Amino acid sequence: MVxxxxxxxxxxxxxxxxxxGRGGMATVYRARQQSVNRDVALKIIELHEDDQSEEFRRRFKQEAEVIASLEHIHILPIYSYGIAEEDDIAYLAMRLLRGGSLNDILRHGAMEVPRAVQLFGEFARGLAHAHSKGVIHRDLKPSNILLDDNGHAYLTDFGLAKLTEGDSNLTKTGNVVGTPAYMSPEQLRGEVLDHRSDIYSAGVMLYHMLTGQAPFGGSSSDVVAVIYSHLEKMPEPPSTINPEVPPLLDAVVMRAMAKDPNERYDNIGDMAREAKAAVGLSVSTTSYPAVAPTLAQRRAHISSFKSLAGQSRSRIWGYLFVVVAIAIIAGALIALSNIETPIPAPTVLTGEVGTAEDAIPTSEELANTRRKLGDDGFIAYIACTQDSEYHARQIREMRDFATNYNLNFRVYDSEADEYNQLTQIERARTDGAAGLIICILNEELLSESLSDAQAAGIPMVFFGDPPNKFGGVALSSRNVDYQMGLIVGEYAGEYINEHMDGQADVIILDFPDLEIIVQRANGLEEGVLSVAPDVNIIGRYLGALRDNGYNTVKNLLDDGVEFNVILSINDAGAFGAVEALEEANIGPDEVHIFSVDAEQLARQYIRDDYYFVASLGLDASRRQGAQDAINAMAKLLGGGTIPEQIEQIVGAMVDKSTLLNEAEASAEPEAEATEAATSDE
Structure with a gap:
């Protein structure tokens, strides 16, 4: 053997x-990243003489940059990439998943309909995020959907992806690249594509998931016949193969696979939502809001979860009685030395404020936590949303920290819907969550549910600073968010003094539903006024989400309100503001934006002098928050003692000079390595 x-x-x-494994041009290995002591999936592409061209390097860099820019919980993250000249290879280091692929599942035939739709919804959300960034995947197929240990889906392999705004040769007519069994008619004809081509491919995949077979045959079929069928024929509805598929779901699949792109769904979010509705699953989404149910309907839905949880507990108590009886008998036959020491209840020091060090669990507390969770127990994170880059990265970091401790971790997405958050908390409890980490959207609405969790002895950790901690631990303080806003406001004031003669008409994008965010907005306003007292604060308006920022700025412009500075509590709302300004043909030299988060797109805008002047970078504080959350929960589950509040750190401003310095710093090691290699020769 070679x-x-x-x-x-x-x-x-x-x-x-x-x-x-191996596929296409690349081989994938399990590798150890020595700097952080973790296993990764390392994709290696062996270069040939033809691959040394600038075109290959550009396309390789494109794949890496596309993935890196798509921060989403259902898109496989890339950690590092590069070209190793001495080995004649290019490489990509990605998160290592051990749950196989969707292709592995489909080898066993059709999936259960609800599970197929639920899994489809996960990678559809990742695809929707890619489309929102102007990226078309172009090679959707089951082998490009990977699964983690909990069965969650991750979209991967953007090697054939293209930016719709780009000028790549991949867009040229006549250039056919992809997998024929899942390709759209226009892709097979080599036409210029838009996101609706991916929607066709997604329809083919959902068909395969529901029926156990691709509509016109798979990779082993006659390729010419497969291509002809995609171009000219409509498949039989999925229900003709699997009678469990309801007619409404048939309609969803057939619409997605329409030959004319204009007859398909215009966005993958609508398709996923209608697929879920067809089988009775929850369809709430922040990008494409569903009609909100009444509070009575929501509470009825929650009560059904509680009833299920209660029934489960009743059965558990019955089983527990039998188990305890057996344990007592067995206990008479074993030595007392073999009986495990009970895990003590945690102690939360009410009113005390500590630092990150106070949240670090001891080795004994970690051992207790692992013992308490066992094989099936897990920590649940009730996320505010997974759709922003900040939140997606923080979730990924929390998962990594939990994995390093060998603790099971699951995410329940509230989708920025406070009523859905209520549902997710009860769902997590019904699934058996041993502890809850919560990004609170509306404390008043959650009060009863959190009180129930407290009464049940479930430890909780909160992002934010709720007045009632429900016996748990809070990460943050009003002071931290105020300081964030103050730093940005003061920076904006200095810019206004230096470049605008101290005069500016300012709007502030706020989010009044969250008290800590209001504190951040207070910091923005007070900071800018403290440095540039002559600015005119026009008012505070709804931001935080891209749609909110867009609608706010569009309405202000439609009403004839004039402003030249935007202070935003986060980048997401500011991105929406940029879209509204673009539509109104207001140039980037006319309005200046100062924000918080320093997401990749914001950094690009800062680099290009495109509306954004600076944004507060939160990489260190975000990562520290993720680590504190897992540490605090491990300490609680392990019976440790911890302050009621753990202070969080503040970030630093990112502006054009910061980015230039970062670029120069990253270039120095490369130059040194090149010099060393030259001297060795």
Whole structure:
């Protein structure tokens, strides 16, 4: 047997350990990232003489940059990438998933209909995020949907993706790239594509998931016949193969697979929502809001979860009685030394404020936590949303910290819907969550549910500073968010003094439903006024979400309100403001934006002098918050003692000079490495 030449090698900072598989041009290995001591999936592409061209480097860089820019919980993250000249290879380091792929599942035939729709909804959300960034995948197929240990879906392999705003040769007519069994008619004809091509491919995938077979045959079928069918024929409805598929779901699949792109769904979010509605699943979404049910309907829905949880507890008590009886008998036959010490209840020091160090669990507390969770127990994170880059990264970091501790971790997405958050908390409890980490949207609405969790002895950790901690631990303080706003406001004031003679008409994008965000907006206003007292604060308006920022700025412009500075509590709302300004043909030299989060798109805008002047970078504070959340929960589950509040750190401003310095700093090691290599020769 020929020995794999890469096994045992160290490529950049990755030690190659095991070959996982091969597909297309690349081989995927399990490797160890030595700097952070974690396993990754390392995708290696062997270069040939033809691959040394600038075109290949550009396309390779495109794949890496596309993935890196798509921060979403259902898109597989990339950690690092590069070209190792000495080995004639290009490499991508990604998160290592061990749950296989959708293709592995489909080898066993059709999926259960609700599970198929639920899984489809997960990778559809990742695809919707890609489309919102102007990215078309172009090669959707079951092998490009990977699964984690909990069965959650991740969209991967953007090697054929293109930016709709770009000028790549991939857009040229006549260039057909992809997998024929899942390709749209226009892709097979080599036409210029838009996002609706991906929607056709998604329809083909959902068909396969529901029926156990691709509509016109798979990779082993006659390729010419497959292509002809995609171009000219409509498949039989899925229900003709699987009678469990309801007619409404048939309609969803058939619409997605319409030959004319104009007859398909215009966005994947609508398709996923209608698929869920067809089988009775929840359809709430922030991007495409559904009609909100009444409070009575919501509470009825919640009560059904509580009833289910109660029934489950009743059965558990019955089983527990039998188990305890058996344990007592068995206990008479074993030595007392084999009986495990009970895990003590945690102690939360009411009113005390501590630092990150106070949240770090001891080795004994970690051992207790693992013992308490066992094989099936888990920590649940009730997320505010997964759709912003900030939240998606923080969730990923929390998962990584939990994995490093060998703790099971699940995410329940509230989708920025406070009533849905109520549902997700009860769902997590019904699923058996041992502890809850919560990004609170509306404390008053959650009060009864959180009180029930407290009474049940479920430890809780909160992002934010709720007045009632429900016996749990809060990460943050009003002072931290105020300080964030103050830093940005003062920076904006200095800019206004230096570049605008101290005069500006300012609007503030706020989010009044969250007290800590209001504190951040207070900091924005007081900060700018403290440095540039002559500015005119026109008012505070709804922001926080892209749609809110767009609608606010559009309405102000329609009403004839004039402003030249926007202070935003986060980047997401500011992105919406930019869209409204673009539509109104108001140039980037006419309005200046100062914000919080420093997401990748914001950094690009800052670099290009495109509306954004500066944004507060929260990488360190976000990562610290993620670590504090897992640490605090492990300490609570492990019976430790912890302050009621853990202070969070504040970030630093990112402006054009910061980005230039970062670029120069990253270029220095490369230059040194090149110089060293030259001297070795």
């Amino acid at each position: 020995q794999d030449p890469f096994l045992g090698r160290v490529i950049s900072e990755f030690e190659v350990i095991e070959r996982l």
